[in-house]
Amino acid sequence: MYSFRVSDMTCGHCVATVEKAVKSVDAAASVKIDLANIAVEIESTKPVARFAEAIEEAGYTPLLRG
Numbered sequence: 603m604y605s606f607r608v609s610d611m612t613c614g615h616c617v618a619t620v621e622k623a624v625k626s627v628d629a630a631a632s633v634k635i636d637l638a639n640i641a642v643e644i645e646s647t648k649p650v651a652r653f654a655e656a657i658e659e660a661g662y663t664p665l666l667r668g
């Protein structure tokens with residue numbers, strides 16, 4: 603599982619945008635977003651860099667945790 607902190611994710615719209623970005627990399631990915639903790643957890647077999655890139659392209663700043 604990949605775990606990111608996305609500190610500039612501030613509302614439900616951001617959550618939807620980040621989720622869409624994740625799904626654009628892997629439609630089958632399982633994504634869990636906790637807005638209160640600015641946490642994005644992704645379960646996928648695709649490389650983590652692809653998700654970081656997609657979240658950046660959506661206008662956010664993903665920080666890989668762990």
Ligand SMILES: [Cu+2]
Nearest residue numbers: 612613615616
């Ligand atoms: Cu927002």
